[in-house]
Amino acid sequence: MNKTEKSIAVGIIAIIALVALVAVIGAVALKPEPELLCGEVGAREYRVANKVPGRIEEVYVAEGDMVSEGDTLAYVYSPEVSAKMEQAKAARSAASAQSMKAQNGAREQQIAAAYEMWQKAQVGVNIAKKSFDRVQSLYEKKVISAQKHDEAEAQYQAAIATANAAKSQYDLACAGAQEEDKLAANALVAKANGAIMEVNSYINERYLIAPASGEVTDIFPNKGDLVGTGTPVMNILDMGDVWLTFSVREDLLKGLAVGTEVQVQIPALGEQTYSAKGTYMKA
Numbered sequence: 001m002n003k004t005e006k007s008i009a010v011g012i013i014a015i016i017a018l019v020a021l022v023a024v025i026g027a028v029a030l031k032p033e034p035e036l037l038c039g040e041v042g043a044r045e046y047r048v049a050n051k052v053p054g055r056i057e058e059v060y061v062a063e064g065d066m067v068s069e070g071d072t073l074a075y076v077y078s079p080e081v082s083a084k085m086e087q088a089k090a091a092r093s094a095a096s097a098q099s100m101k102a103q104n105g106a107r108e109q110q111i112a113a114a115y116e117m118w119q120k121a122q123v124g125v126n127i128a129k130k131s132f133d134r135v136q137s138l139y140e141k142k143v144i145s146a147q148k149h150d151e152a153e154a155q156y157q158a159a160i161a162t163a164n165a166a167k168s169q170y171d172l173a174c175a176g177a178q179e180e181d182k183l184a185a186n187a188l189v190a191k192a193n194g195a196i197m198e199v200n201s202y203i204n205e206r207y208l209i210a211p212a213s214g215e216v217t218d219i220f221p222n223k224g225d226l227v228g229t230g231t232p233v234m235n236i237l238d239m240g241d242v243w244l245t246f247s248v249r250e251d252l253l254k255g256l257a258v259g260t261e262v263q264v265q266i267p268a269l270g271e272q273t274y275s276a277k278g279t280y281m282k283a
Helices: 003-030 079-103 108-138 146-175 178-205
Strands: 038-049 053-059 072-077 207-209 214-219 232-246 261-265 273-277
Touching: 038 072, 038 214, 053 079, 072 232, 108 207
Parallel strands: none
Antiparallel strands: 038 232, 053 072, 072 207, 214 232, 261 273
């Protein structure tokens, strides 16, 4: 191989090497970068709201404090609840008095008075009976008219009816109230007790209790502010219940399903990657 041929061969080799190098560089340069999806971290947040209207008397925590489930967070002063309790107690006292009256029946004085009226009516019956017997004897002898006889008989029957009515009043006083009246009185007592239980539940609601453990992130009203029923007072963030949310394009959904594990990186925690598993997908 002469010098010219060697030069041509070297040139061809150099061209081939250059083409190969360009191909490798192009392949590396044109290789698509991994698709990165940005998401956000979410956590369970509890909103503590007021059930009883009133005024914020005390706030026992501050924003950023860690609290445990069951901790007392604030106290709401509500004079209306105290007034309702007094009303409920008065209603129960009245209902209890009515129930005692129904259970005990008539007083001894009332029973004695009814008995005396019955005895008085019995005396009237005896007198009317004697008068009627005398008129009956005279009528049979045709001494008096039928009119007089009928009047005496009517007075005798009226006396008997009066005595029977007095006896019924006496029996009623001895028997006391009817069973229905006793049941109605007991129902009033139960209703009053229920009202007291209801007010007691409101009294307990004056203290705002943490529904879960977490961090107090927001406190809305200040001490002394008025709050109504359902007014948000503060938020509690439960860092024990955390999730990641990503918005994924449709062309990248292939291979993703509930239960799929992916690698995620949290910039605030450095370069380390973490495994996450899909638990829910929403169109």
